[in-house]
Amino acid sequence: MADFVDLYQYHDYYAVDDLLSDEHKVVRDSVRRWVSQKVKPIIEEYAQKAEFPKHLIPELAQLGALGPTIPPEYGGAGLDYISYGMITMELERGDSGIRSFASVQSSLVMFPIFKYGSEEQKRKYLPKLAKGELIGCFGLTEPNHGSDPGSMESRLEDNGDHYVLNGSKMWITNGSICDIAVVWAKDESGIVRGVILEKDMEGFQRFPIHNKWSLRASDTGELVFDNVKVPKENVLPLAEGLRAPLSCLTQARYGIAWGVIGAAMECFDTAVRYSKERKQFGRPIGSFQLIQAKLADMLTEITKMQLIAWRLGTLMNEGKARPQQVSLAKRNNVYHALQIARDSRQILGAMGITGDYPIMRHMMNLESVITYEGTHEIHTLVLGQDITGFNAFK
Amino acid sequence: MKILVAIARTPDTTAPIDFVDDGRKYKEEGVQFIINPYDEFALAKAMDIKDERQDVEVTVISVDSNKADQLLRKALAVGADKAVRIDIEPEDAWQTAGEIVEWIKKSGEQFDLIFTGKETINYNGGLVGGYIASLLGYTYVPETYKLSIMDDGKLDIVREIEGGKVYLKTTMPAVITAVEYLAEPRLPSMRGIMQARTKPFSVEQPTGIEPLTTTVKHYLPPQRKECKLIDPENIEELVEILHKEIKVI
Numbered sequence: 001m002a003d004f005v006d007l008y009q010y011h012d013y014y015a016v017d018d019l020l021s022d023e024h025k026v027v028r029d030s031v032r033r034w035v036s037q038k039v040k041p042i043i044e045e046y047a048q049k050a051e052f053p054k055h056l057i058p059e060l061a062q063l064g065a066l067g068p069t070i071p072p073e074y075g076g077a078g079l080d081y082i083s084y085g086m087i088t089m090e091l092e093r094g095d096s097g098i099r100s101f102a103s104v105q106s107s108l109v110m111f112p113i114f115k116y117g118s119e120e121q122k123r124k125y126l127p128k129l130a131k132g133e134l135i136g137c138f139g140l141t142e143p144n145h146g147s148d149p150g151s152m153e154s155r156l157e158d159n160g161d162h163y164v165l166n167g168s169k170m171w172i173t174n175g176s177i178c179d180i181a182v183v184w185a186k187d188e189s190g191i192v193r194g195v196i197l198e199k200d201m202e203g204f205q206r207f208p209i210h211n212k213w214s215l216r217a218s219d220t221g222e223l224v225f226d227n228v229k230v231p232k233e234n235v236l237p238l239a240e241g242l243r244a245p246l247s248c249l250t251q252a253r254y255g256i257a258w259g260v261i262g263a264a265m266e267c268f269d270t271a272v273r274y275s276k277e278r279k280q281f282g283r284p285i286g287s288f289q290l291i292q293a294k295l296a297d298m299l300t301e302i303t304k305m306q307l308i309a310w311r312l313g314t315l316m317n318e319g320k321a322r323p324q325q326v327s328l329a330k331r332n333n334v335y336h337a338l339q340i341a342r343d344s345r346q347i348l349g350a351m352g353i354t355g356d357y358p359i360m361r362h363m364m365n366l367e368s369v370i371t372y373e374g375t376h377e378i379h380t381l382v383l384g385q386d387i388t389g390f391n392a393f394k
Numbered sequence: 395m396k397i398l399v400a401i402a403r404t405p406d407t408t409a410p411i412d413f414v415d416d417g418r419k420y421k422e423e424g425v426q427f428i429i430n431p432y433d434e435f436a437l438a439k440a441m442d443i444k445d446e447r448q449d450v451e452v453t454v455i456s457v458d459s460n461k462a463d464q465l466l467r468k469a470l471a472v473g474a475d476k477a478v479r480i481d482i483e484p485e486d487a488w489q490t491a492g493e494i495v496e497w498i499k500k501s502g503e504q505f506d507l508i509f510t511g512k513e514t515i516n517y518n519g520g521l522v523g524g525y526i527a528s529l530l531g532y533t534y535v536p537e538t539y540k541l542s543i544m545d546d547g548k549l550d551i552v553r554e555i556e557g558g559k560v561y562l563k564t565t566m567p568a569v570i571t572a573v574e575y576l577a578e579p580r581l582p583s584m585r586g587i588m589q590a591r592t593k594p595f596s597v598e599q600p601t602g603i604e605p606l607t608t609t610v611k612h613y614l615p616p617q618r619k620e621c622k623l624i625d626p627e628n629i630e631e632l633v634e635i636l637h638k639e640i641k642v643i
């Protein structure tokens with residue numbers, strides 16, 4: 001009935017839907033339709049020209065995809081974690097870049113302000129972030145410190161009635177388009193603190209990073225702080241130590257564990273349809289055992305991903321999820337989503353490398369997703385330490 | 395003003411079509427269901443009227459098992475005030491319309507407008523609206539594509555007919571069935587979904603209206619044969635095929 005017809009079909013082999021509430025399904029259906037109508041018809045073009053589709057921000061806000069778990073008094077929707085997962089899953093079905101925008105705004109900007117901010121900070125920033133009137137970013141990674149953010153060099157110095165911030169941050173989603181930045185730096189006693197920077201503070205500069213082959217429809221930037229005067233009321237009062245930014249990452253990683261199911265399912269669904277239509281040697285390629293084996297493996301992994309994400313969401317709702325459990329889900333789901341994207345691309349042969357199908361874009365996006373929010377290896381070490389008690393990081 | 399919107403559950407437009415129970419029933423396993431798209435236009439129109447005027451209360455109703463709950467929740471999330479589900483999966487349009495009318499009578503509600511879609515996209519019967527109108531003695535306007543409520547309370551309506559349009563004027567109470575773009579369907583926002591939690595949602599027992607028809611068997615259209623291409627130079631082959639294989643000449 002709409003002009004652009006999205007042939008996508010959701011796959012639910014183990015009836016995981018029976019574990020969801022009606023509300024969860026309404027959330028999923030709403031975001032799915034929005035993605036079919038507004039993201040899928042345009043995303044390829046934006047990815048090709050390496051531009052973030054900024055015009056979608058007010059719509060994401062209207063939909064309620066920015067800060068969905070934040071209470072309504074601060075502009076959020078007060079939904080549970082499974083609903084949040086439904087949102088990231090459907091957004092990432094469209095593109096990891098759109099999901100990244102929403103993840104950063106919700107989990108890495110609104111969440112820290114909500115959890116560690118003062119009442120004034122919450123009232124000042126959260127409603128505008130929920131409405132998309134302010135774009136936020138989260139600065140933890142530095143040029144010289146990625147997997148080991150504890151060694152960060154950015155410094156916050158007490159200068160009487162204000163702080164002075166020096167340093168830089170690299171690979172920051174929404175970095176060059178942000179209005180505010182939640183930035184993590186060490187104070188004079190070496191404790192990590194969070195500050196809220198506003199884009200026009202003197203000495204705060206933002207630069208876009210070019211030439212990416214991944215997350216092309218997302219803004220990635222660099223932040224530079226040259227003696228930025230930070231008013232004391234812009235420090236997050238309750239954030240002390242590396243635990244604070246890591247707790248934000250736990251939220252975002254949880255969203256990613258769901259998100260990549262969307263990307264994987266979009267690739268799988270495309271591959272299934274293609275394999276039934278494409279003929280070689282006089283038969284649909286889907287009738288060959290080697291293709292069927294790929295499809296069987298993909299569906300098996302998608303089903304496992306769904307069950308892991310659902311169970312983790314339930315634990316998150318009960319306040320029982322441990323960060324290590326979130327690591328397991330992020331690590332497993334992203335890894336398999338990437339394999340599924342690669343196998344789907346192979347099933348499409350040469351067509352798989354074109355922008356006529358979403359697969360190559362998803363595949364390249366997932367190369368970032370397996371790196372950010374803790375690399376695959378770092379999550380392996382988190383699990384290794386949890387299993388054995390030995391720290392293998394250093 | 396009180397508006398009732400009757401919505402049906404239909405398979406998503408991309409859902410596979412298969413049958414079980416020796417062809418008697420549609421295979422629902424693994425299928426994602428949606429609000430019948432024409433009912434979605436009807437619901438959107440009710441929401442537009444609610445936005446334009448004060449004191450509009452919109453009730454949504456579905457005659458279905460709890461599989462429709464998700465769709466009624468969605469209707470509440472886009473702004474309907476109340477939801478009612480009559481707890482039975484109906485066999486035909488008569489049963490659906492009959493149960494809706496029985497509920498209206500029992501509840502004592504006086505609806506000024508009753509909206510539904512012109513038909514469902516899976517069975518294309520197009521009877522529910524007409525049955526409701528006749529059982530209640532309401533005006534019936536099918537396949538409506540534009541509707542405005544005038545200051546004098548009359549309805550200005552545009553219907554699409556084969557090759558043209560008809561302009562109508564009529565009065566309420568009326569049953570209106572919707573075609574595409576009677577109004578722009580709305581997506582529920584996360585806020586709306588949260589607010590829907592506290593809206594009244596009642597599940598009623600059916601009164602036992604019997605269907606007038608029963609479905610005996612469904613058939614899928616036969617698979618189309620593959621196209622055979624014949625060289626334009628080779629008229630003899632064509633004649634041979636038409637004569638011997640297809641036997642038309």
Ligand SMILES: Cc1cc2nc3c(=O)[nH]c(=O)nc-3n(C[C@H](O)[C@H](O)[C@H](O)COP(=O)(O)OP(=O)(O)OC[C@H]3O[C@@H](n4cnc5c(N)ncnc54)[C@H](O)[C@@H]3O)c2cc1C
Pocket residue numbers: 104138139140141144145146147148170171172173174214215220368371372373374375376377378381392393394
């Ligand atoms: C598109 C994109 C968006 C991003 N957005 C943000 C953002 O919004 N905010 C933000 O703060 N950061 C962001 N990042 C940064 C991201 O979190 C880092 O890239 C990531 O943490 C890895 O750091 P690194 O790139 O410096 O790699 P490194 O830490 O240098 O790692 C390089 C390789 O070494 C491996 N490695 C490192 N240490 C170990 C070890 N102890 N044992 C075994 N292997 C190890 C890693 O797994 C990796 O394979 C983004 C990155 C990308 C690509």
